[in-house]
Amino acid sequence: MEKESYCYSTILNTINEGVILSNPKGYITFYNKQIQKFEGLDAANVVGRHMTEVYNITEEVSEHLSILKTKKPIIDRYQKFLTADNRELYSIGSSYPIYKNGEIIALFTVCRNLTKIQELLNKTMQVQEKALGNTYIEDMGNNTRFQLGDIVTNSSVMLEVLEKARKAALVNAPVLVWGETGTGKELFVQGIHNENPLTRKEPFIAVNCAAIPESLLESLLFGTTKGSFTGSVETAGLFEQAHKGTLYLDEINSMPLNLQAKLLRAVQEKKYRKLGGKEELPVKCRIISSTNLDPLHCVAKEMLRKDLYYRLSVLVLEIPPLAKRKEDIPLLMNHFINTFSAKYGKRVSRISFDLVDAFCNYPWSGNVRELEHVIESAITMINEEGILLPEHFPPSLRHKWENPLPPPIKTSANGLLEILDYTEKETIRKALEECNWNVSMSARRLKIGRQNLQYRMKKNNIRPPVIIT
Template structure:
């Protein structure tokens, strides 16, 4: 058996992939040479320790611990994580359960180091951004900045939406996009415009129907002829400006009903007239629209004409709120930190893990826009240490978070070890109080041995208070 184990270890240490294995307690039992090189950790500080002690993860975010619970493998999962010494790593790996007699006895991960590739891609992207000044407008000259590939997502619901958007982009039909405020409706619409090989060569023209008075909106859409009304001049409307590109009507349900009727006729006839004009001009652009309310509700409340709704909704895309795509939140946080730190010239090394966890549980009523603005506020307030902490975020946001956050006002003289010691002491005292200073019961609650608890009480100077009767 010893010779067989030696052979297995030799094979595992010879392959190019990193391998790590844990037992039922979540402790590392195998850590091959490739993963040692990848992570730069000493096996003596890894073998026998719990995963959460080695990496900056929780039981909920660990693939291995998830596999222990689900007993199902996780295949080709991209991970960006921090080691206990805050070294950032990028990898892609698969985690599998090991069964014996129908029971799971181990879990192991086979991973590949992507850190160098990730760094190279970042450098390439930075060089490309400098050469193009990071704007799609200057590249294509079509008034857009986003493509579908720019949308940050890994959740199934968003990946499905993006797949539908790509299909919608390739057909000549009206598209109605709806979703809550801040979900990124215009990003999707711009992405559809740029996905189509014909429209992306032409202008993208957007107008917010709620922001412009009715009288101005009509002339803005159709254009005017000189003398059609007092002070009018010859002007080109948005239908004409869009050419063979896209006209995006944001918040279409805010358009006055009489103007909706005129828009309906344009969609039916594919022609329009300027205000005061007699000549019919061809409407060549593609019409896309959006609303932040369910279109069916808009029709029911008579803010959107039913006949116009049918014309606009040949293809309907619903963008989910952030609360329904929580797995995208860490990706979005990282994306915004990278872009905003460059914008403000700030160095951001990492963000408090407690904050990321709390953000993943928050409902985000303002969706992606609220998250972006929160990160922007924090990045602008960050200090030289480069660590985003709760104190850098708006107080009104922190007050809404469900998870309590540990915010030390000032570290003790002995630094982190002092904080950990104080936290340990307070926790032990609280449990002892709740258990009536019963050592055995307290040790059970703390999930440590009785002798271990007595040692920690002595180390922290914890004694049962004298009760005077």
Template sequence: MKKTSDLEEQLKEITQQRNLLLKALDVLEEGIHVVDSSGRTIIYTKGCEKIEQSKSDYILGKHISEAYELDDETSVQLRVLKSGIAVKNHHTSYITSQGKRADIITNTYPIFENGKIIAAVSVNRDITKLGELTEKIIELQKNLYSGEQKRRKHANGTIFEFDDIIGESDSIKQTIKIAKKFARSLSPVIIQGETGTGKELFAQSIHNYSSRANGPFVAVNCAAIPESLLEGILFGTSKGAFTGAEDKSGLFEEATEGTLFLDEINSMSMLLQTKMLRVLQNKTVRRVGGNKEIPVNPRIISATNVDPMESIAKNQLRNDLYYRLAVATLVIPPLRNRLDDIPILARYFIEKNSKIMGKNIKYISDEVFEIFNKYNWPGNVRELEHVIEHAINMADSTDTKLSVQHLPPHLREKFTHKHHFYKDYKVNNLQQTLLDIEKDIITQELINNDYNITKTAKSLGISRQHLQYRLKKLNIKKQK
């Protein structure tokens, strides 16, 4: 009897441990799906239920081919049971037991005991929404602008030409001159420039100035698309590559006889860079899951926002791919190296945003321009545009000039300190010295607020009437 009781206790303990394990697995967001050596499901967690919108009661105990529209070739788990080789980071799409399509990234591993495969476990991550989002990203990149800009859009998918590049500085003029030289050939071009300098603007301009201007301009931001999907987007997919895959051309095929712009090329994985190098060398592409070599010949323009040599040193960019892409190198100067262009850029952004917001801004105060010339502009031209847009949002409908008070907080705080205008006062008479300091403080606040009495009084923390009294008392008048 004692032996039977011990066995019951052991069985009870094993059951408790199994239930605890299953509850722990149910906490995971990923779906855990385990099949035994025959292909029948023995574990199906709540993560799987969420991904497939199904219930474990329907899946448990059933063979994969019975629960899904899958067989030995299309089921990753059955293939792993057969081969004994793990499949990692595999993108697959399939029809669930409820007739819905699931899109997942799966890692499936064989489980061995005494040299024999006894099970296969899959860790599945749902990317259904991510896949839909990526498709939308690609579609949005193809139809980036609407309204008036869409009407201006060239038939080749571009918006910009060299005439759209704003600036009169020697550095930007020289950059345009070099870019036009590169446009006359079909050599690959790599554009190096910090964030916000206008790399795609230059890429489109090169395309429209080239002999391929009538061909398509196809752009993709390599950092914006998950690695698991980027390969199919670039090279295309063949029917049967994975369950649910369709024959679909990639961007290399779409850009044939035109230009393919690869932005943030340094964010691409090293494995995908290797495949990219092969395409560039052979001028053919093989779709994911396909065995046919398809001729392609797009002109390649790539871009990076960091020094390529630094990316190579950090193993983020293959040096052989870089030298293949960098036959011609165009370096776009940062805004801090072309400060002479700030006034013309600012006027353009004011005119553009004032119309949109129904404001009447015409000018920028000298104090604001002084700040603009001192600032480092890490976000470059894009940041300048955003600063102008912020300022116009802050301006009242009656304002015609942008002042320091309209700037974003980080600029105001960096360059307008309350005591930065103090002088070295020679104290002969304390009362007169204090009056001089008060006069300088009020004068500076008037300048900062474009001589608006109400706003100046508010920034000084006094009433409008009291400010009027102090202006008269200290003989403060508007500076011309």
């Protein structure tokens, strides 16, 4: 028995989780090494003492001791508390009773240190309060960077979405925005926030529901009350921080279903309770959510509660992928070239039509975000002449542009004509590029008249390079 006890102690002191064991009266009998490191206490000063002596709590608010009354374990409860030396710590813990012959003979809690995750999250929120990231766009003073007028588009489908967004901005009903990753959903959401005269001066608070653990997300959204669990302190949730502004729930379909139920109540009743609190607080903010999948597909696959979907989708905006608005690609190229040229102090004088054509024919599975990153990468590689060339772009794109193959030859009477047309077009294009698109010089090299060359350029739809403005 002594050997088994030693083995159990060794195992519990080796695992990454903190473990604390007490008898039914609340006196601590085991305190492993991980929880010692986590809380900064020495086992010699903890073992044998009552829980209320070690922690600044009473038996009524101690989760560990509460299971003596409830007879039920507490699973994955998020905790924020102060140590003996007033360090603020965060953990997720579960407490269990140990039964023997139908009686509780011990209580134990297993917890995991979330302090580093929470600190990172706090830093992210602090950065968000000042600006939302990119240094080349200034914060507007309410945690946003964009307005609807910043959306670069000339396509009819996007102009229609923009018009719907402007109408949605004028009312405070919930909005659900959906579109593929990289289409610019948050840009629209921020634009709606800034278009509304009632919200533009209020905070814009965004949270990615897929990036935060479930146990942390609930307390982050609703906040916590002092004494709601062992050593907990009062914290303001995102509902409270958003005040009369906008709370943006990105990837709402990634939120756990049980938490979706709590969110549904808050949206429906316009009231919520802090974690562990009894007082009902009013929901003052506007809620805008988004998904990267068709929300009806999310409902069908039980990723999104149907009742919550109906509450959040009073207004729905579908952002089309870049592949469905290819006419915007040259505009976006020009926009990002100007933006990143200014950011990196680079000069771009021109970009060939071939490159624009290649961009327009590329599928852009990552949408506008992929295009933006590709342009930024190329700008950092550009030469002193300021000419944007295929070699400045990532290999994944270049192989589609280099050494183009002629179109397949049809086995018909027109086969030779197709070959001749293709050869003429490529010969003229090559001569123009070698002569820096000087028509007179190119005509002399080809040994034809200037007007003849201009006619053939028009016939073959050969256009001069796009000059970056």
